Amino acid sequence: MISPPTITTTNEVLTATIHLVIPGMDMPKHMDPAIQEIIHVLADQGMQPAGPMFSYHHRRPSDTFDFEIGFPVAKAIKESGRVKNGTLPAERVVRSVYQGPYEGLAKAWPALQEWVRENGHGETGRFWECYLNNPDEVKDPKDYRTQLNWVIG
DSSP states (O other): OBOOOEEEEOOOEEEEEEEEEEOGGGHHHHHHHHHHHHHHHHHHTTOOOSSOOEEEESSOOSSSEEEEEEEEOSSOOOOBTTBEEEEEOOOEEEEEEEESOGGGHHHHHHHHHHHHHHTTOOEEEEEEEEEOSOTTTOOOGGGOEEEEEEEEO
């Protein structure tokens, strides 16, 4: 389900993001429009993403998800509408890669959380996932690859 977890420290990465606080069941309704909005703002400024799309969660989901969806960028953007400058912060994380359809992420994250707890790492409640390949280019969902990053204390 997930690759063997490793501990790493990430570097801060400049990003263009949209911050969303939405019910989990509304995720499909909001994700694609937000992605397209960011891509449109970048294109209007003659820019392209400098890395894979991500979603950075500020806390564990409850009745709502509080997260930023975005892309790394090479330089700060001119903010437009909901699209803002941001960063993926430098963090100490437990990292793994899940391969399979996005629906399987609901089981991949608890598997990573279990590893974190079994190995005695502190939990912050923050996490992010990077979508390592594009569903428009990888036709079979079993080949989707998602990097999981669990922020530890």
